[in-house]
Each structure stands twice: as structure tokens, then as C-alpha cells.
Amino acid sequence: MTHFPSPCRVRDHPGRALLVLPPEIDLSNAPALRAGVLAFAAARAGRLDVLVLDLTRTRTRFMDSQGARLVEDVRHGLPPGVLLRVVARPDGVPYRVLEVTGVRRDVPVHDDLSGASPERAGHRTRDGLSRRRAFGPGRRLGSGYGTRHRDQHPRLAG
Template sequence: MTFLPNPTESRDLPGRVHLAMPAEIDFCNAAELLPLVVSAAESRGDRLEVLVLDLSSTCFMDSQGVRLINAVRHRLRPEARVRLVARPDGVASRVLELTGLRRDVPVYDNLAEALAS
């Protein structure tokens, strides 16, 4: 079974796109996720300021998840920023820390902070 992101846009914060990522991100679904995430971001066109990838419900993520986030970052316009939401005690947060991606992409504990950034 493939789990795909659920895009939800916040109407009171223009220029932001919020995507709730699936429970698992690995070799089985990472390749399918990339075009979906990029499409959701590109649907805002030049108005996209912040793309928030919400990993708070992600229970498993391997190196494919890190590659996915990096690929998304490089496909967005230079002015658009990527923000991540991850539970501090979660697997996704640990993977982001171990791989060093946390230094390059801001990670927030909750969605409100990420959307406000």
C-alpha cells in the first residue's frame, strides 16, 4: 500500500502550503511522493513563500525520505523555503539529525511555528 501526502493549504496564511506526509517514507513510496509534493508547491506559482512538509505523523523514514526532502528543495524556486515539522522524539526527527539535514532545513516541533516562519 502506498501512502501519499495530503495537501492542505492554510487560507489565512497566503504564500504557504502545508503537506501532511505519510506514516512511512521509504523506497516503496519516495519516488511517487516527489512529483506530488512538487506539483502541490508549483500550484501556487510565484506566490509560494513557504512549503511545510509535516512529518509529525511519520513513524518510519529512511534515507529515501532525506533524499526526497533534498530533491524538493532543489526543485523549488530559490525564493521558496522549505520548513519541516517533526516530533522531537520521533524517528523522522532522529533521521534528520543523523543525516545533518537539520542544519540545512529548519525543523519545528509544531505546525503553527512552521507556518508562521
């Protein structure tokens, strides 16, 4: 089992994993969290479809730019095919940090765990759910804040 800095908690399910992050994420613990999360995902490569970082269970009350960097580094460091989701309260500091830094444009941020589940996101999981086509009719480009409909994108319209 991968060791995480306390109080990070792990819930490992077939095809998906939930990592509950600590109440404060800053320079003192972000590098260890990053290494732990990436080691966790690498150990499950080929068996993991969705990784959810939960910032609500411990009510993460402080997160600076190191937390945003943690999310971006995890997104880039995940094994191919693994999707990243973040759960953060809309009225909380982590949500605002992710929005101000632009991370929300690249990583889906959900208000609760039910929105972050792969079944709700429409992605195929190991239990056979279908994956949405990325640029099918009426699909949106990107995710979350700042997305454009396919017909509004200059290179894809027409």
C-alpha cells in the same frame, strides 16, 4: 489538483501550503512523493512563500534515508523564493533521521506547526510581514543544528 500517494493530505492557504506526509516514507513511495510535492510547488510558483512538510499529523513512524533525500530534493527543486519547513516530533524516527543525515542543518525542522509558520520565522509573506536580513547584526548563519553566530564565522568575523 496534483495527485499525491495516499495518505498524503494537502492544506493550501494563500502564500503557504501544508503537506501532511504518510506514516511511512521509504523507497516504495519516496519517488512519487518527491514528484508530487515538486509538481504541487511548481503549480503555485509565484503564489507560494512557504511550504511545510508535516511528519507529525500522521505520526510518521518510519523514515529511512529516502525520506531525508526527499526533503533535500524538495529543497533544491522548489521555485526560487519558496522556503521549506519541516515539522517532526523530537522523539520520533524522522527527526533523528534528519539529524543524523545532516538535513537539519539545511532545512529548519520544527517541533510543531506553530514554529513552522512564516510569521514566527520572521519571513515576508504575501500579507506584508517583513523579511529578516540574512546577515544583519546578531543574526545566525544557516538554520537549526550546527549553526554559528555571524561573529564566529571565519569569513565574516572582523
